[in-house]
Amino acid sequence: MLSKHASLASAAVLVVILAVAPAVLGEYYLSFLTQLLMMVALAQAWNTISGMTGYVSFGHATFFGMGSYAAALLLPLGVPWWACLIAGALVALALSVPLGFLTLRLRGPYFAIAMLGLNEVARVFVTLWVDLTGGGSGITLSPELLPSLTTSYYTMFLIAVAATVIVAAIYHSRFGLELRAIREDEGAAEMVGVNTTRDKLAAFVLSALIPGAAGAVLVMYTSYIDPAAAFAPAVNIQMIVMVMFGGSGTVWGPVLGAGLVMGLREVFWAEFPAAHLMLLGVLLLSVVLFLPGGLMALFTRRKLVRPEVAAGPQERPDG
Amino acid sequence: MADHILVVRGVRRVFGGVEALKGVDLDVVRGSVTGIIGPNGSGKTTLFQVISGMDRGATGSVMLDGREILGCRPYFVYQCGLARTFQLSRVFPQLTVLENLIVAARRHDRGARSRALELLERVKLEAYNEVLGSDLSYGQQRLVEFLRVLMSDPSVILLDEPAAGVNPTLRATLWDMVRHLNGLGTTFVIIEHNMDVIADLCHEVYVLSEGEVIARGAFEKVRRDQLVLEAYFGKRRRA
């Protein structure tokens, strides 16, 4: 829709605006923006695996929760907040390798269901390991350990930018082309030399890293975590809807989707979280039935070359 | 003693009680065009599936240029220099024609784009490079699929009924390219039903029936073979 230069220019403007926000905005709006940026990060992460490769995950909150707990456990031990952030990302990364190895052998809906199951296994696991995690009561962090709101904001900002840059880099690279080929027809992709196992795993690991980091930042921002919140269906639902509504597999779709979902949250979440989620369910259903390509599909026009016009061989309609 | 680039020995493939391949042997001479013919259901495509690595449930041996590739993953077989096309078009529908070709090139191949455009020019499809795979006619898709396997410069190409569904003009173009590439040293193994093509192009022909090779040799010799006639037309009833 926009030329490459226009896209980059608007992105740059956006980045500058977001960078100076803390100087201008009060706590409420800064808080809102922090959460918005987290949503963007999560959406782009989900996009990396589900949008780009077509392996739709119903349980990516697993990595978000793992990152949260990693940070929540390390912070009281005196580990500096930025190291906790890295730890969160690394824990998610470390887990994603064996998990991806196992789940990526499954196709389509079975992968989705397996991820959903893993999400619940993670939740139950954390709940049962009471000695370490405090079980269902969760972990509360004392305020003096926590970084300031501004720090959290900038961290989340960097994570969101990183996530978007990752998606953009993949999108324009040979790796991205291979992922798209996998999404279209994995067997044929294998047949033209694409190492599908390696590519899928790489995408999966990249998609786990960001939620791990974001989860770590979130717990340091809210000062509390419990299994229900860390591995919440709401996290999964929002990830899925943001990306599918915005445009799965695109660079800007997830950003649009995140904006929309956060906008809806502002209206509904405080009073009626259930209403917000219900609306997301309606959105998801609508997208699946009527607009599978999401919003971005409305904006992109495919270049069509009509065969009669092009200098091609004379075609009789073939089979 | 001829130089065999592809040697298949005793390949056996059983699907839940049904023996699709009963111990197939092939010796494909380097630089030749070898044909595989036989009635439907004789196992030709299954053989290709096994050789190319898409079916990894067979026993036996497949040697490509002296290297055992049976049971290897398809992408590895491709990187070893063996490519194949499919019976039904498997062009990537939402990728452009150019993308379809580039993804098949070797990863660090700088010249992939220009080679892709050159190949498209050869078949007069250069104007279609930004067209999505799904927007092509079936015949055009088959052609693009054929070009796709040329992108990595393989030494052996397996073609599974490449001309099916393609109109005569394009068909001629396709066979011309096969001839041309063969002249440059590429080995072809072709599954075909069109006996004129087989007679014209192939140096050697294998006849497959019910999972085993029942005849091999030059086409003229094979077409008179009793077993082959029985396979195609059934046993002659005693008068």
Add this chain to the structure above:
Amino acid sequence: MALFEPTILLQLLIAGLLTGSLYALLASGLNLVFGVMRVINIAHAEFMLLGAYLAWVLYVYANVHPLLSLFIVVPAVFGIGWVLERTLIEHVVGRPLLTSLLATYGVSIIMVNAGLLVFASDFKSVPQLQGAIVIGELAISKPRLVAGVLAVILTFAVYLFLEITRLGKAVRAVAEHPHVATICGIDVQRIRMLTFALAVAMAAAAGVMLTMIYSFSPDTGADFIQKCFAIIIIGGMGNFLGAFYGGVLLGVVEAFVGGFGTTQWAEAVAYLLLVLVLLIRPTGLKGMADVK
């Protein structure tokens, strides 16, 4: 060890069988929909809860005994399923499995949250039947006994329907060869509507019985759908009796794990089984072709 006394083991076994029958009733419906329509209805457990809440409402506001409310709830949910299939599900039939999964996931989200809005998240139950039947040293909980037996009867009834009646055979025909079924003059769309309606009605029946045994909230569906997936994948997708055996098996395993371990571990069984089976047998699932 006191735990290994035959009485205790038998007690656990019976409890497991009874609960398992309930699971079987639930899972069979899901399986049926998959087999006939190639649609994965991840909202299936929400229909169970729909039945449960309807029964609860009838009990609290109209004093209707849950077993009686079956006669109201089941037809009602059948009707809802019929309409829903025609308006929504039809559109995702024939599309990749993932599409129907996403669509029904949307339905599930809507239903769960609608339930939260209407009923709030506190747990409800219908403590109508109380007490236990004592046979020698065995004590069998009455509500579980009734629920379990009813579940078996209903599942068996559906099985007979599929095997013996003409309509049932038409359903099976569509499951096996939808194209051939059309040629034979079967109205495939109607069969789909019937199948879906029947499946969710079965789920609702399971829900009514659930009210007598468990306390439930709108979030309870999440656990049950995982159980269903585990059951179906173990028992064989599309295989009606397989789902029944799988359900009973899960019930028994849960009972024993719960008996010797904790209830929390028992709840985890289904998840672990599901994940395990999916990971160990990713392609060789009984009765399942590689459908994308």
